[in-house]
Amino acid sequence: MDQPAIETRGLSHAYGTVVALHDVDLRIPPGRVGLVGANGAGKTTLIRILLGMLTPTRGAAEVFGLDTRTHELEVRARVGYMPEGNCLPPDQTAADFLIYAAALGGLPSRAARQRASDVLTLVGLEEERFRPLGGFSTGMKQRTKLAQAIVHDPELVFLDEPTAGLDPEGRDEMLELISRLGSFGIDVLVSSHVLGDIERTCDWVVMLEGGRVLRSGPLASLVDVDTVEIDLIDDPEPLMTVLAAAGAEVERSGTRLVVTADGKDPFLLVRDALADTGTGIRSMGPRSTSLEDVFLAVEGSR
Amino acid sequence: MTVRRGVVYDLGYVRYDGPRLGRRGAVTATVRDGVFRILGFRRKARHKILPFFLLALAVLPAVAFVGFSFLLSNFAPDAESPFGGHAEYFSLIGTTVLLFVALAAPELLIPDRRYGVLSVYSSRPLLPDDYVWARFGSLLAVLSLFLLVPQFLMYVGFSALTGETLMGELIARAGEIPKIVLTAAVYALAYAPPAFLVAAYAKRKAVASGVYLAVMLVGMGLVAGIVQATVLPGHRFAALAALIEHPNYVRDWIYGRSATQELIVSQAGFAPWVSAVMIVTVAGVSLLLVLRRYRRSM
CATH class of the missing domain: 3.30.70 (Alpha-Beta Plaits)
Structure with a gap:
């Protein structure tokens, strides 16, 4: 592996007495990476550390070779994040929110407007762009969340449980969108407890359980046809x-x-x-x- | 005959290779969004009603004063004139400004927390401190409309009415400008940070507005009662909790006016500089607590 997109060394994090990550060593290449684990396995904690939102109790994490504790702004300028929970203000239209999300990512006003329009079309919400987000269905909200994560054209995007709460059709559409991100040149780290979703979208898998790494490697090497x-x-x-x-x-x-x-x-x-x-x-x-x-x-x- | 047909090209995803403004761009966007949010822009019409109604309440009297002064040939914008001067105008709009701050501060902070939008900020090149200062900057920017625009309307209007030439009179009365700006800053610093503090911890906008107004208005009544009725030693220090009165006392100090005995802090025997120190202290502590709150949650 040349330059890894993500690297962690002895990464540990605890919330009080609860250990969320324990001595996690990872070298993850660019591409589409799945982070698999049950609820509470430490997936969200790992993502939050990689974004510089959490300071690890011990160890270090790097994204594109940048330490997330000391270079969090440089990291964030190059990544996007789709949180698991809600992040959409209900009284704003999809277009206004996307323009704002792009501007927060550092894009000038004119480029932000153009990117917002393009990305809303990409996720299939061009007809809904002037509707307030509060009236969106769960599927539309998830697509809007994905759109805000990529509207500023990041190099890497973290997707935390992107299919949560979606019906089978919505799940299919979301997985299709995630699969396409790789062809756009955007690396993806997608966390999920649904193994099938990871199998459909990723080419590298990290398995977490109880804050420890069970396996990390190419999907093909884990699921051999043998x-x-x-x-x-x-x-x-x-x-x-x-x-x-x-x-x-x-x-x-x-x-x-x-x-x-x-x-x-x-x-x-x-x-x-x-x-x-x-x-x-x-x-x-x-x-x-x-x-x-x-x-x-x-x-x-x- | 050849039929010309349009061709649709699917450009797919186009990478962005233009300039990136980084942290500066993120802060500017947050300030701009804050100003829009307070004034109800990019939202339904009902969100614009209250802020613009209050803004009209703050600005229109100044327009009216200039107009009436012209009609009555009373061109002296001072305490003796029927409409008062610059200092009196700050008192006149004080309650309006207080109400506006009570509504605006929760609007700036609470929806972002309630609807999880903070996680979007956290993934952008923006630190928690940047977010808090940018939101505070939005509030100050809009507050300046309330505090400065009517004062400058009066300044220009009265200058136009009284002087031989407008420019000559503007220069002759230029000494008013530092006083206006300083007094506006005092009111902004006295009113905005406590509202920010309440909004940083309250979960609902209505609760935040209510608590803030209770502390500022009802609290003053309690303080007045304590100062006047209690015989306990040191009871006069309760007057320092009359947060709403400090800017009035400092304003009188700036304009070189003798302190009115209507002010509780004056009755309690404190000098105006004590009020100035109280304003700065309360503002500093409030903003530090807000920063602490956001450093933990972003």
Whole structure:
């Protein structure tokens, strides 16, 4: 990894006696990064420290190589933030609020007006721009919150639970928008307790639990396609015997077998075993390990 | 025949590569938003009614005084004239200014906290102190409309009526300007910081306005009662809590007028400089407490 977008060293934070983050060491590359963890895992605390809003009890955090304790203004000039909670004044129109949010990000008045208009169009709120925010639905509010986070064109945007409270359609739209941010050249750190959302939008995952880092790495390395699932018509026993002899690990559930092979391609082993035994199959395909599987496995092993 | 068709280009997301104003731009935006918010701009018409009604109450008497002085050929803007002079005008609009501050300070601070907008400020190149000073600057900017505009209308109007030439009279009466500005600053410093303090801790705008007015107006009645009725030693020091009276006492000092015995602080035997010190102390402590509050919550 060249220059990491985010780096923390021995980062700890406590609210009184409650430890929110404990000795967190991270090196996160630019791109779309998912911060996964249950409620209270320390996701929001980590984001607030990265924004310079909280001073860590111990350790250090850097964004673009800038220490968030001593260079918080430089960091904030280059990032955006979509908070989990409400941040929208109900008596302002979407356009006015976005213009203000852009100006707060340091854009001159004329550029702020132009950017506000462009970004409202981008998030699909161009028709609603002159409506007061108090009358917006939850989905529209979430899109407005995302718009204020990117209206000043940051290099990195922190999204704290961006799909919270959204219906399935709204969630889809929000995840689509988040996925597109990467193509705009904006790095994203998105926190969520919904693993599926992270799988859909991110290419790097940080798993937090109880203020500690469980895993941090590329999504692809965590959710490998390394398993074959077969549904059999015939008796599974002969096939299981051959596979076991070939060094595969087989789990049986009725007529379904899940085959893994450490260091070998499970597809080739299954193909050969099927040919040897002449077993008939209904279906056969890869079984990907979901982020949820990884999370549960790592959590279970602790 | 060729039919010309328009072409729509999807430009997608366009990166911004223009100038960035950083902290200075963020502070300027916060001040401007504060001024707009107080005056009800960019909001529904009903939000504009009260501030502009109070502004009219503060400014229109000055216009009327100049007009009537012209009609009555009374060109002397001093205490002896039927309408009083610059010093008297500060008393005349004192309650209006107090009401305006009671409404404006909560409007500046409370909605940002109540609706979570502080988290937006916290993610921009703006420190908590910047936010507080910018909001306070908004209040002072609008207060200057109340305190200075009518005074300068009178200054220019009376100069136009009395002198041979307007410019000559403006120069001859230029000594009024420092007194006007200084007295306006005294009123602003006496009224605005306590209102800011209450608004920084109250959750509702109406509660903040009510508490502030109670402290400033009802509190004065209590203080007067204590000063006059109590026989306890040191009871006269209660007069120092009559916050609303200090600017009047200092104003008389600035204009070189003998202290009126109507003022409780004067009755209690304090010199005007004590009132000046009280104004500065209350303002300083109030603003420090507001800063402390926002350093913790932003």
